[in-house]
Amino acid sequence: MSEPLLDVRGLTTSFETGQGRLTAVDDVSFSIEEGEVFGVVGESGSGKSVTALSVMRLLDDAGTVEADEVRFDGTDLLSLSESEMRSVRGGEISMIFQDPMTSLNPVMTIGEQIAEVVRHHGDVGERTGFWSEMRRKYVTGTSTESRSWRRAIELLETVGIPEPEQRATEYPHQLSGGMRQRVVIAQALAGDPSLIVADEPTTALDVSIEAQILNEILELSDEFGISVMLITHDLGVVRETCDRVAVMYASEFMETGHVDDLFEDPHHPYTEGLLASIPRIDDDREWLSVIEGTVPDLIDKPPGCPFQDRCEYAFDLCDRPLVEYELDSNRRARHAVRCHRENDRVRVDESGHVTDVPDEAVAALERRIEAGDGSSNDATVAESTVRADGGSPTGGFDETERRGDRDEY
Numbered sequence: 001m002s003e004p005l006l007d008v009r010g011l012t013t014s015f016e017t018g019q020g021r022l023t024a025v026d027d028v029s030f031s032i033e034e035g036e037v038f039g040v041v042g043e044s045g046s047g048k049s050v051t052a053l054s055v056m057r058l059l060d061d062a063g064t065v066e067a068d069e070v071r072f073d074g075t076d077l078l079s080l081s082e083s084e085m086r087s088v089r090g091g092e093i094s095m096i097f098q099d100p101m102t103s104l105n106p107v108m109t110i111g112e113q114i115a116e117v118v119r120h121h122g123d124v125g126e127r128t129g130f131w132s133e134m135r136r137k138y139v140t141g142t143s144t145e146s147r148s149w150r151r152a153i154e155l156l157e158t159v160g161i162p163e164p165e166q167r168a169t170e171y172p173h174q175l176s177g178g179m180r181q182r183v184v185i186a187q188a189l190a191g192d193p194s195l196i197v198a199d200e201p202t203t204a205l206d207v208s209i210e211a212q213i214l215n216e217i218l219e220l221s222d223e224f225g226i227s228v229m230l231i232t233h234d235l236g237v238v239r240e241t242c243d244r245v246a247v248m249y250a251s252e253f254m255e256t257g258h259v260d261d262l263f264e265d266p267h268h269p270y271t272e273g274l275l276a277s278i279p280r281i282d283d284d285r286e287w288l289s290v291i292e293g294t295v296p297d298l299i300d301k302p303p304g305c306p307f308q309d310r311c312e313y314a315f316d317l318c319d320r321p322l323v324e325y326e327l328d329s330n331r332r333a334r335h336a337v338r339c340h341r342e343n344d345r346v347r348v349d350e351s352g353h354v355t356d357v358p359d360e361a362v363a364a365l366e367r368r369i370e371a372g373d374g375s376s377n378d379a380t381v382a383e384s385t386v387r388a389d390g391g392s393p394t395g396g397f398d399e400t401e402r403r404g405d406r407d408e409y
């Protein structure tokens, strides 16, 4: 398989607060393939936005970002200078936020704003120096004959804005919320991105508009092969739009896999809980209210599973540092779970509850922790051998179907 478009390994982001160090992103690894829609789902405060902002290097000095690797299209983003990074942002990677007004300038026409991005990131042969832009901004405006203006009109049309020539001369406040978000998408496209990071792009919109905007993003992804990192707290949105998804809880990716695998056969108790609590249309409860208990404090976060206090399957190993377990390789995509029930030597009954933790299970875990192995990408430290019950905790697979590269005992 070719290299993923974005590859993030061991991303950890923390903030120094008055109360202590807050770990907003804790050893997160993921990759996004070309043309893929990758979802990050989790409740408020789980660290979704900070994950995206860390990758984009958009956190202010308060945040400390560490990572083994953040590689985008062959480039190590962490090693770029700030000015190189600026040209990546809005160019090869663009971001769409929840509130379109954060990305739009209220005192510039939308045509001007898009044309400016076109000039800045594209090659339209128009001067883009400081004084040229100032002159356009305050004196002349962008000529409607220019390539950047025509491209802006084209982009507005692409994202489904009616009468784009007319709209281009209007200011953001003259448009509805849904139209404004379309403008933001057009602006994101103006830099000819290969990845769009969309952080709750439809949360502020009506449900009917939400579907339209999501469809728009999906169609663009399909048509132009653009990858999308879609951040949302809405599992319904994930199911409709994503190819793969990561479930985030208390700053960690608990389960990552193909969206169909995750919905059909979730392995992490938290994912199970989330799926069980998707609200029905006639039900306006908060979607998480069904899982009892509260999210742990992210300040001075102890090692071990952050979900254990709320987990009906909690057992002896849950206090130990988490490692990632990779499930059966013939799933639709790599499927990884951070839950010690997946330790092959741990015995689990039909209902998914742990019945026995043999010494070998503990020893195997010790070895992985010692190897500093938060993720199981490295086959040499991959967890091994036959489960006592011959299957996964939720009874999914034959051992013979499991990973081929396990060392056999």
Ligand SMILES: Nc1ncnc2c1ncn2[C@@H]1O[C@H](COP(=O)(O)OP(=O)(O)OP(=O)(O)O)[C@@H](O)[C@H]1O
Pocket: 015, 017, 022, 023, 024, 042, 043, 044, 045, 046, 047, 048, 049, 050, 051, 062, 063, 233, 298
């Ligand atoms: N600049 C900051 N300084 C201190 N703490 C921060 C800062 N930015 C974010 N945090 C904390 O990091 C944690 C993760 O925040 P984040 O915004 O990533 O959550 P989220 O999953 O995007 O939530 P939401 O769905 O509400 O947007 C939260 O506990 C938040 O309070």
Ligand code: NI
Pocket: 048, 049, 050, 199
């Ligand atoms: Ni957020």
